[in-house]
Amino acid sequence: MSKEVILTGLRSNNELHLGNYLGAILPMVEMQKKHAGKYQLNMFIPDLHSFTTPIDHTKLYEQTLKNLKVFVAAGLDTQQPDTYIYRQSYISAHSELTWILDCFSYFGELSRMTEFKNKSSNSENVSVGLFNYPVLMASDILLYGAKWVPVGEDQRQHVEFTRDLGMRANNKFPGLFIVPENNAKQTEFAGRSEAVRIRSLRNPDKKMSKSVEDPTGTITLSDTPVDAAKKVMAATTDSLESINYDWEKQPGVTNLLQILALLSNKPQDEVNSQWQGKSSYNELKSAVADVVRDFLTDLQAKLAQVDSRALTEKLESDEVAMSKVASETLLRVQQAVGLRSAA
Ligand code: TYM
Numbered sequence: 001m002s003k004e005v006i007l008t009g010l011r012s013n014n015e016l017h018l019g020n021y022l023g024a025i026l027p028m029v030e031m032q033k034k035h036a037g038k039y040q041l042n043m044f045i046p047d048l049h050s051f052t053t054p055i056d057h058t059k060l061y062e063q064t065l066k067n068l069k070v071f072v073a074a075g076l077d078t079q080q081p082d083t084y085i086y087r088q089s090y091i092s093a094h095s096e097l098t099w100i101l102d103c104f105s106y107f108g109e110l111s112r113m114t115e116f117k118n119k120s121s122n123s124e125n126v127s128v129g130l131f132n133y134p135v136l137m138a139s140d141i142l143l144y145g146a147k148w149v150p151v152g153e154d155q156r157q158h159v160e161f162t163r164d165l166g167m168r169a170n171n172k173f174p175g176l177f178i179v180p181e182n183n184a185k186q187t188e189f190a191g192r193s194e195a196v197r198i199r200s201l202r203n204p205d206k207k208m209s210k211s212v213e214d215p216t217g218t219i220t221l222s223d224t225p226v227d228a229a230k231k232v233m234a235a236t237t238d239s240l241e242s243i244n245y246d247w248e249k250q251p252g253v254t255n256l257l258q259i260l261a262l263l264s265n266k267p268q269d270e271v272n273s274q275w276q277g278k279s280s281y282n283e284l285k286s287a288v289a290d291v292v293r294d295f296l297t298d299l300q301a302k303l304a305q306v307d308s309r310a311l312t313e314k315l316e317s318d319e320v321a322m323s324k325v326a327s328e329t330l331l332r333v334q335q336a337v338g339l340r341s342a343a
Pocket residue numbers: 007008009010011012019020021022023024046049136137140141149150151152153154155156158196197198199207208209
C-alpha cells in the first residue's frame with residue numbers, strides 16, 4: 001500500500017517570516033523526524049499563488065529558490081526517501097485540475113472565505129486569482145491525495161474547503177479523490193492543542209503577515225538577530241501588568257507566550273505556568289528576544305551552508321517525479337468528467 005501523504009506549501013511572494021516558520025515549516029520538519037519512512041512528504045512552493053496580490057515580479061524567481069533553501073536550513077532533510085520538493089508552476093496539472101474543479105466550486109462559498117474577504121476589503125481591483133486561490137490550493141492537495149496538511153490557522157478554512165470540494169466530487173464520481181482529514185484531526189496529528197496563529201508584534205489583533213505593510217510587527221527570517229530582538233522588545237502589550245495566556249484580553253502577551261513555547265520546544269502549559277501572574281512584561285520580552293535571537297542566528301548560519309547545486313538537482317528531479325503522480329490523478333479526473341475515454 002502506498003504511504004499517506006503529508007503536504008504543505010509556502011508562497012514566495014516575499015521573505016518568509018516567523019509565522020510561516022512556526023505555522024508550517026517547523027511542523028513539517030517535526031513530522032519528518034517523527035514519522036521518518038512512514039509517510040510521503042511533499043513540501044512545495046506555490047509560486048502561482050504568489051501574485052494573487054501585486055508583487056515585484058523581478059524578484060519572484062529568486063525568492064522561490066531562496067525560500068526553498070530556508071526549508072533545508074530549517075531542518076528538512078531533502079535526501080530522505082519519500083520527501084519531495086517542487087515548484088507548483090513546473091507541474092502543469094495543478095493549473096489544469098484547477099479549471100476542472102472551478103466548475104464544481106460555488107461562487108458563494110468562495111466569496112465567504114475569510115482570507116478573501118480580508119485581502120479584498122480595502123482594494124478596488126481585486127484579482128480573479130485572489131478569489132480563485134482556494135481552488136488552486138485544493139488542486140495542490142487533491143492531486144497527491146494528501147491526508148495531512150499542516151498549515152497555520154489562517155489557512156485552515158482553505159483545507160476545509162478542499163475537503164468539502166473533494167467530497168462533493170466523490171459524491172458525483174465515487175472514489176475519485178483522497179480527501180484531507182478534518183481540522184480537529186489535523187491539529188491532533190500535528191501534536192498541538194490548537195492551530196498556530198502568530199500575531200503581529202505591533203498589532204496583536206492581526207496575524208503576522210508577509211503582505212501587510214507591518215515591518216515592525218513582522219520578524220522575517222532574514223532580519224538580523226539584533227533587529228529581530230529589538231522588534232520583540234518593542235512589542236505591543238497592554239496595561240494590565242499581569243501575564244496571562246488569554247487571546248481575548250491580552251493578545252500581545254499571549255502572542256509572546258506562544259512564540260516562547262514554540263521556539264523553546266516546550267509545551268504551552270508549561271510555559272504559561274512559569275509566567276502566569278508575573279508582572280514584568282520586560283522580563284517576558286527579554287526571554288522571547290533571547291530565543292528569537294538564538295533561533296535566527298542558528299537558522300542563518302545553516303542557510304549559508306545550504307548546497308544550492310544539490311538542492312537544484314533534487315528540485316528538478318522531484319518535479320519530474322511529481323509531474324508523473326499529478327498527471328495520473330489528472331487523467332483519472334479527466335476520464336471521470338468525460339474529457340478522456342474511460343479506462
Ligand atoms: P502562505 O504562503 O500565506 O503561508 C504559508 C504558511 O504559513 C502559515 N502562516 C502562519 N502561521 C501562523 N501564524 C501566522 N501569522 C502565519 N502566517 C502564515 C500559513 O498558514 C501557511 O501554512 N495558500 C497558502 C499556500 C498554499 C498551500 C497549498 C498550503 C498553496 N497551496 C497547499 C498547504 C497546501 C498560503 O497562502 O500560505
